[in-house]
Amino acid sequence: MPLRSVEEHLAHVLIQVTPCTPEDLPLPAAHGRTTAEPVRAAVDIPVFDNSAMDGFAVRFADVAAATPDRPVTLRVVADLPAGTDLDPGLSRGEAARIMTGSPVPTAADAVVPFEDTAGGLADSLHEIEVVQAPRAAGAHIRRRAGDAAAGAEIVPVGVPLGALQLAAAAAAGVAVVRVSRRPRVAVVSTGSELVPPGSALRRGQIPESNGVLLSALADEAGAEVVLRTSVDDTDTAFLAALEAADAAGAEVVITSGGVSAGAYEVVKNVLQGGGIGFTKVAMQPGKPQGFGRLPGGALLFGLPGNPVSSAVSFETFVRPALLRMQGRRDIHRPVLRLIAATGWRTPAGRRQYLPAAIDRSDPGGWTVRPATSGGSGSHLAGGLARAEAYAVVPAEVEAVAPGDLVDVMLVS
Ligand code: AMP
Numbered sequence: 001m002p003l004r005s006v007e008e009h010l011a012h013v014l015i016q017v018t019p020c021t022p023e024d025l026p027l028p029a030a031h032g033r034t035t036a037e038p039v040r041a042a043v044d045i046p047v048f049d050n051s052a053m054d055g056f057a058v059r060f061a062d063v064a065a066a067t068p069d070r071p072v073t074l075r076v077v078a079d080l081p082a083g084t085d086l087d088p089g090l091s092r093g094e095a096a097r098i099m100t101g102s103p104v105p106t107a108a109d110a111v112v113p114f115e116d117t118a119g120g121l122a123d124s125l126h127e128i129e130v131v132q133a134p135r136a137a138g139a140h141i142r143r144r145a146g147d148a149a150a151g152a153e154i155v156p157v158g159v160p161l162g163a164l165q166l167a168a169a170a171a172a173g174v175a176v177v178r179v180s181r182r183p184r185v186a187v188v189s190t191g192s193e194l195v196p197p198g199s200a201l202r203r204g205q206i207p208e209s210n211g212v213l214l215s216a217l218a219d220e221a222g223a224e225v226v227l228r229t230s231v232d233d234t235d236t237a238f239l240a241a242l243e244a245a246d247a248a249g250a251e252v253v254i255t256s257g258g259v260s261a262g263a264y265e266v267v268k269n270v271l272q273g274g275g276i277g278f279t280k281v282a283m284q285p286g287k288p289q290g291f292g293r294l295p296g297g298a299l300l301f302g303l304p305g306n307p308v309s310s311a312v313s314f315e316t317f318v319r320p321a322l323l324r325m326q327g328r329r330d331i332h333r334p335v336l337r338l339i340a341a342t343g344w345r346t347p348a349g350r351r352q353y354l355p356a357a358i359d360r361s362d363p364g365g366w367t368v369r370p371a372t373s374g375g376s377g378s379h380l381a382g383g384l385a386r387a388e389a390y391a392v393v394p395a396e397v398e399a400v401a402p403g404d405l406v407d408v409m410l411v412s
């Protein structure tokens, strides 16, 4: 049977995805969530005409001719600190001392910074000498709604709320935003050889690492991990874990291990024939993939157990699905085309996803190299620590040579 392409399998996954319901959250709690509705400004930004400088609010006509040789003298009739609600009138020859962000008096149409007066801040509450005319009427005034008017879209629908988006919403007077609920995920590692990291290891045992890998990746993708467990390769233990996932309300179950061609493939053995399909995808690593819907309704991703395979499979299929559940507009990682610093071999007939490190020392010429010294082995879990990207090499390419341009998917 020909292998299924990555695109075909991803499409097969995404078609099964149903969106999470939205909820309303106060801004700080919405950090990292995806907008379920556009965020619209409740107030203008800026809220009112205000000063961009510390200095003096003036009538432009009064000072239009000021030069160092022919300074213009003004009388200071008011002082306007930040937060003031004063709106002093200004007659000819009068100015108001004003601080950055304070409301510009209705009667003023320019601000003269302290730097453009003879006395500066030191001598600023009686008479001042303006030695430099403002550039034009309106100089150093930030106009009301100059950035956004009330009602304007500040953040579109389907984007993640990072610090900058939350700050923009707050500045626009928004306290509560409508965002997607986090998908609830269970992570089930399978393998009779697995023991918790840090445990003493008898012969044949290894530290369990996919649990923390997949739950951290799920968390980074906006999901809430409701269960993380590791079970041995017995049907009863695996079935009990699926029951626990259901009891925890998991909408997505991510398993690792037990889906390939060996004798004790517990995930495959237990689930094959039900709603879960087991497929071979034309990628390396990550060829064996299980996917489908469990009887309780949760989506199940049966990922291969090699740590690099699990990581790549998550990137390729699970993360896009979790983002789509949250209504994310852009579900793909950014891809850069970079120069390969060294060469490496690639598998025939399968797209390669190689954990890669990027040399960023030349901002105009980043280069990419394998993160693992041993090449593309899917068991080289230690090298993952150096990876910040995956080099993605097309199926038909047989080797990458130094200097070749390679597509690089950034994951950090
Ligand atoms: P499997 O897909 O179950 O055949 O596992 C493939 C390889 O990945 C084996 O060498 C396993 O020991 C290893 N492996 C499977 N699951 C994990 C895990 N959760 N943590 C670390 N290594 C694992």
Ligand code: MG
Residues within 6 Å of the ligand: 190, 191, 192, 233, 257, 258, 305
């Ligand atoms: Mg196994």
